[in-house]
Amino acid sequence: MNFADSVITRVRELGHPLCVGLDPHLDLFPPLFRRGSMAAEDPATVVAVSDLLTALLERLPGKAAIIKPQSAFFEQLGAAGIELLQQLMGRARELGILVLLDAKRGDIGSTAEGYARAYLDPHAPLRADALTVNPYLGLDTLAPYLQRCKDHGRGLFVLVKTSNPGSGDVQDLNVEGRPLFEQLASKLGTHVSGFAGETDWSSLGVVVGATYPDQAVRIREALGRGLFLVPGYGAQGGTAADAVRGFVPGPAGLEGGVVSSSRGIMFPVAAPSSATAWEQAVDAALDRAIDELGNAVARR
């Protein structure tokens, strides 16, 4: 099935576009889940991360359509962290949750082919449903990933306008009268329809930070019907209304992508008193995000 169709269908059913980010910041682990020194090289740390993320995953069925593991936080644990990532992606598949791996890969030629194989091939140990990639090396470097969108129903999210304060250093540069991010969205826009599904949404999508809502509108105009992945909602300061500014009306409200929230859901309280207290806090944080985002996309 086309990735965009999978996402949009589930988002319509759930009534909100929440994507739960898995960003296991070691510094933020509550005492309840801490094991050993919590240093990246301590084998006990992987156990702590596994316990928290496994417990989190079990809260999600029926609530969130998609998760977004952040590769960096698994890589910092070395091979044991990648083993854990592999297990968690498998468990998400069992639970019927889509996996968007946030790895922001980018390389050329046969190396880009290597990354596409690593994350988007059907039998790859680390296979995901979709991947984030970096466009700096040129649009030719996206070809291996796009081939997997066609062949295996995968999705691709190209970094266009990221949520950080310094994203303008390169992305806002004035290229013949238009900011680079808009030029890039236009170039990608010429390819979007080639990856569209039955919902008319395309599996060739982009990353646009919730912290730049006006830019999101310009990117939507330039791109057409490619999915948005919107980070920066919650902890980074983007509101739910900001996060869906690039969405457009659909049969069940505003639609056009997913909005990720990580820290607010994974670490809802600094020091929960028990596993049950932590579960209740996670459920409450999920419900709050679902409510906010659901209201933001609801027909008015």
Added chain:
Amino acid sequence: MNFADSVITRVRELGHPLCVGLDPHLDLFPPLFRRGSMAAEDPATVVAVSDLLTALLERLPGKAAIIKPQSAFFEQLGAAGIELLQQLMGRARELGILVLLDAKRGDIGSTAEGYARAYLDPHAPLRADALTVNPYLGLDTLAPYLQRCKDHGRGLFVLVKTSNPGSGDVQDLNVEGRPLFEQLASKLGTHVSGFAGETDWSSLGVVVGATYPDQAVRIREALGRGLFLVPGYGAQGGTAADAVRGFVPGPAGLEGGVVSSSRGIMFPVAAPSSATAWEQAVDAALDRAIDELGNAVARR
């Protein structure tokens, strides 16, 4: 020790800037080294890759100062591939060979911090001496890596002008009269001296493809004394003379970075008849690259 000093000192001693790329393309494995199906998910594949790369590493002491493992080809093997990468980096350290991990990472805020921890912290399971990174997300996102250059003597190579045919899509865009890659080199140039060592070379370096020698000259002018990592020599068509076009005169000849060669050295013959024949072919390929690059940097 400052990373740039380590590199330049060894390059001067050896008389050439060769960096040996470790790009285990599964499709290129000679029959002698193939195991099982050679599919990414077959556990036998990791054994094949381990055998070839371990044998290759043992040919390098006294010949090459630095290796450049290409992360994608390990990631495609899943957690077992990362375990192998970890082992190979450890073996290189034992052999006194510097490790530049070609992972082209790029992310924001705490996630960039995660990548810096993963690859540049002293006790990180996957610690390397230097890392390649992508600047598209903004110069603020380089801060965590640069902190490790200062604190732990690491090196950083920022993608500026890559060797692929489509690199111009973004990198050559006209930004107020100058190509983007040159603007970026100028911006980085203002930070280069902060990471300089006793050789006056800086551990804040850039990636410039051997396939763009004229651009290398412009980047050198804009950047100052930051190291170059030059891919694209050999298989991609750049000559030895092209590869060192951005180098400058030093006490032992032209200097200013390293030039990587991967396929030509790892896979010098399609079907060696024996382990000995493969070793001889690897040694001959190494000697040829050393000779070419040594001549290119020699004082004339």
